[in-house]
Amino acid sequence: MRKVCANFPDSYWRELDAKREYPEEFVRAMTEAGYLGALIPEEYGGMGLGLAETAIILEEINRSGGNAQPAHAQVYTMGTLLRHGSEEQKQEYLPEIASGELRLQAFGITEPEAGTDTTSLRTTAVRSPDGDHYIINGRKIYISRVQHSDYMILLARTTPRDQVKRKSKGLSVFIFDLRQAVGNGLTVRPRRVMINNETNELLFENLRVPANSLIGEEGKGFRYILDGMNAERILIAAECIGNGRWFIDRATRRAKEREVFGRPIGQNQGIQFPIAKAHVRVEAADLMRFRAAEMFDRGEPSGAEANMALLLAAEAAWEAANVAMQTFGGYGYDAEYDVERKFRETRLFQVAPISTNLILSYVAEHVLGLPRSF
Secondary structure, three states, X not given: OHHHHOOOOHHHHHHHHHHOOOOHHHHHHHHHHOHHHOOOOHHHOOOOOOHHHHHHHHHHHHHOOOOOHHHHHHHHOOHHHHHHOOHHHHHHHHHHHHHOOOOOOEEEOOOOOOOOOHHHOOOEEEEOOOOOEEEEEEEEEEEEOHHHOOEEEEEEEOOOHHHOOOOOOOEEEEEEEHHHHEOOOEEEEEEOOOOOOOEXXXXXXXXXXXXXXXXXXXXXXXXXXXXXXXXXXXXXXXXXXXXXXXXXXXXXXXXXXXXXXXXXXXXXXXXXXXXXXXXXXXXXXXXXXXXXHHHHHOOOOOHHHHHHHHHHHHHHHHHHHHHHHHHHHHHHHOHHHOHHHHHHHHHHHHOOOOOHHHHHHHHHHHHOOOOOOO
């Protein structure tokens, strides 16, 4: 993975960030190396790796100074299809995803009114009278990489909330062709965000998708999505660890080279101690990351570990970011040194893919047995 990343230096990512452009060349290199099909079984043309190995791939992208977000969804989004799709769907999509012929980068869950409260989403999918299609209406927001994805996996409500015993029921998952949908019931509105991550608001107005777009059973989609969230959180934790190690490497190097008042600033404990502390926290988060990944790969329940890994890694990376910024001083604000770019990128993980506050709520309720807070 480092050999691939070596061909994409800081200047490559810096220029893309300035222009807000998608890293086509990098994604192509990842595809040709087979890494975007890391979790796809070999029988479908993938590498057949476990989550622990795949986490290293994404970590190394960020550790090299790059940004895994433009490519990371293709690694794990197909998990819903792999675990719950029909054999016919797997044969149709997975080999082309593994080869890069088909891009599955877009994942439609978040909505303006629902946010993290996924079961309150309002996008609906209603079966057509002839039974051949589902008709989709609603809105999604902060949906990434739509412009660079051929297909999308979408979560929508197929049974009204007032007709189900539990609000987590009646949700279904679909996979459909974005190329046919855009302009034929789907409107895409780009939104500018703090980092170079292609993000959009989607408006569905009577979009018709074939009935065979349904993944698994109708009404069980929420469970299917939850099934993949542990994998996502572990992989995002790995990206955070990659960021953390990048910040620590840069801060350490700067502390050795930068001289003020006739001595390297790294000789001062006021510089040494924060860097050392950040390093310790990143290494501790790394251990939880691998524990969670190994449990996931063994098929053991890993919800608590996946959440804790993400919390620890996100906080460790953010601490390392602040340490690097402080170590560089005014130079940290200079785009040429890349600290400000990575600083912006790593802040996202405090709120996405899940708020760290909700992770604490999860641990309090499901691990410690405290009353539910929401």
